[in-house]
Amino acid sequence: MLTIIIIILGASFLLYTLLGGADFGAGIIESFAGKREEVTISKAMAPVWEANHVWLILAVVILFTAFPLVYSSLSTVLHIPLMMVLLGIICRGSAFTFRHYDIVIDKSHKYYTLLFRVSSFVTPIFLGIILGAMMLGRITFDTTKGFYEVFVAPWLNLFCIVMGIFSACLFAYLSALFLVGETTIERERKMYVRFSKRFMLLTMLMGLLVFIAASIEGHDLLSDFLHSVTSLITLILATFLCPVIWHFLNKQKNKTIYLRIGAGLQVSLILIGWFYIQFPVLIKMKSGSSLTFFNTQAPESTLQQLLIALLAGLILIIPGFIYLFKVFKIKSNSQ
């Protein structure tokens, strides 16, 4: 039972990274693109961003129901970065909707756009920082150590910041690839192809920097990967997908579907590989002990009811979600 819940939690996290990530990335890409791209991006995001966003809510609900100690610990010590993520979520969602729905187009659109773009940068960076802090093992609950040690030091360090920038690059890369299939204008398509390539290289570079920053901060991520065959294989596979996607990007007629599957696979592989070395640890602490799926799980009766709700929910959600994407994504592409 616990296994299925962990899988659903992992899947929601993965789907949020892919879909929500692409939405955040769209804001980043927009900052480097032009006016016409703004229209394409708005049109592509508008029908789906709210549904994409719910994967995060689902993950949070699973976390506080099934692993309550992890949720309460995270929200205590990582209060500041989480607050930044929340501000980013509020600002981005509101600014995007205001821009899309404001009937009168005037100077105010400039401010919506600015807010939308800035928060599209800030949120992924802090999401990455939070993830980094969970891995790095500087978290402590000993409040006698002082404000900085408990509430700032665990996340304000080189490794976490590099993780943050890595996440932003990854999201931008995902988004650029996704947008290649969203436009019918050749010039614009070429632009997204260019962005895809640049952000692919940038993401790979940042990925490398993650390992370097980890070793500088005394967290030997590389040897963790080397010690797990599965993780090593997923990492290599994800890297090998890069030239494949590059090849498809170079084709005159981009096979949108291959690009999307390719990118989806890459991100899934990276997350699965990371999950393998991390499992079952959710938060590594300074004291050397960890909060894991097993030592924080809620009682059986809770997990059982949660699973029923999740499975019943997924039966409703998955067909709905597929229908939504069919109506707005697949139909519009075949036109």
Next chain:
Amino acid sequence: MNDFLAARMQMAFSLGFHIIFACIGMTMPVLMAFSEWRWLRTGKTVFLDITKAWSRGVAIFFAVGAVSGTVLSFELGLLWPTFMQHAGPIIGMPFSWEGTAFFVEAIALGIFLYGWNKLNKWVHWASGVIVGISGVMSGIFVVSANAWMNSPSGFDWVNGKAINIDPVKAMFNAAWLEQSIHMILAAFISTSFAVAGVHAYLILRKGANAFHAQAVKTALIFGSVAAILQPFSGDFSAKDIAKRQPAKLAALEALYKTSKPAELIIGGIPNDKEEKVNYALHIPGGLSFLTHGNFKAEVTGLDKFPKRDRPPVLITHIAFQIMVASGILLAFISVLYLVFSINWRHILLKKWWIVLVACATPFGFLAVEAGWTVTETGRQPWIIYGIMRTEDAVSPMPGLHYSFYIITAVYILLSLIIIWLMKRQISSISQYYNSANEI
């Protein structure tokens, strides 16, 4: 400001902000689906225009509701980690159902808002109905979780730990049904009267036309039925609170001393030091009758509870008076509306009636905010009634007041932008919809 108060204020502010969007998110899909259904049946474009005009506004409210709801799911932990650590496994179930319902709602809303030209008309309409149903369902689930805080059940509290957890029992606690009914009726009343009021105001400013007249009518149909049912739901709730949370009832009625018979205290300013209510209207035996159906029955007062277990009387009592007064006002208008629309339809076109409807605009939401204050403040000092004190649940992080300032500033700014956006939307109605120019 101390951090504990800041945390409480931030939570109150966030919930008070979100509740408006939640009410709109529950009600507007039903109103839009109803209007679209009338268009499909009659073919009159005025109903289509109304649906479309509303949907543009709803998209904005829904998005802000979605993000402010996400904020709440994190804030529960950011501000009350100890509460969530213990309550998570117990009330996680309604939250996970709520997550599901909200997911369905978000998907169906995407289809409804953007699928006008892509879908069969009836499929489109069905998506609107699904938005409405899932919206109401998610409201019920969230309120059930809140009801559990008032009426904790489905676990045993042993040595500061919850054991023998039964999430189903926790969700269907003693308060879930009455609180859900009261909240959903409140959502329909507040939103419907606000919508009717805004359209009535536009009639007053720009003259009558088919668009606004039909919009007022559609909104009032739902609003008036809900507003007439609400006092009964309120009475049911009060009688139940008298049994389950006598301290809350005593606080909201400002009854300091246990009395037999107990008088009903209307209005006034409670004075905690002297334990009496100044400037109030006293109705002998009134409270005894309202709580027990008997003018001579005894009603428990605050004196039965140690001082540290009493809710703040001043805020709770005044909020309760505001809620009840607003509710009665709207129920009264609703009765008039139903009576007039049966036999005296010409009155509905009279200026004084339209002015009355326009003036009623804010009272539904005022009642919602006041009522929410009553239930939350009336539960204090407990976060889980009788089990865990709010002060024991607060985050140990120093400097919580900064996050209160930031969140407050952001929400005030957002509110101002939304009001301004709505004004812009409304002023361009006649430009986009022909029926808004027909007389």
